[in-house]
Amino acid sequence: MREMPMFPLGAVLLPGEQLPLRIFEPRYAAMIPDVQSAGGRFGTVLIERGSEVGGGDVRAMVATLAQIDRLTPSGPGRYSLVARGVSRITVAEWLPDDPYPRALVDDLADGDAGAVDWTELLEKRAQLQLLCGQGGRRDAQLRWIASQLTKPVDYDGDDPVAASFRAASELPLGAADRYSVLTAPDAAARVDVIAAAVDDLIAALRFRLKG
16 A cells, blocks of 8 residues: 555546546645656546536546556646556545645556457447448538547457456447446456447437437
8 A cells, every 4th residue: 555646537547548638736736746756657537526626526446557658847837648547446545635635546457358359339339330321411410420430450469467458448338438447347348348338328329319
């Protein structure tokens, strides 16, 4: 267990993803020197209720360890940075937000899932692409989603844990579904969560396109 500076967000950072951030709140400006001196690592966590600005939020208990790849001062107490998700962590205890959010955290390793079956997810991904392409004739957002799904994907040759997070990153999932992806116990369970989320998205889009 170790103390970790934490950055609550209204979105979920998955391992392997990049996260651009603009730092302007004084509490996060105060956090940056401590993060730099500790190797550039901090935690990101989903805000379940509340706002990113001002505190007083309710935070999730599974989070993502992030590593700063690029940090640029942009004025007094202001920074622009790009971080990447490294791995999962779990919050054992929230500490007082003084001078910035902090928590005691543990690493959260994936369980051994064995072989992962990608068949169902790839089929649903193809259904989503087709549906968005059809709906894109009258909806620019659906046309954009369809364009993001045109590149062929093959997850079988990759590390299943990394591939399962990448599969989620390549789909237009909302914050709640992405958090379910983050909390899934292993790669096989994570792929099932993603497939179910895409199935729900397809159903919602079909209903929307009927209107």
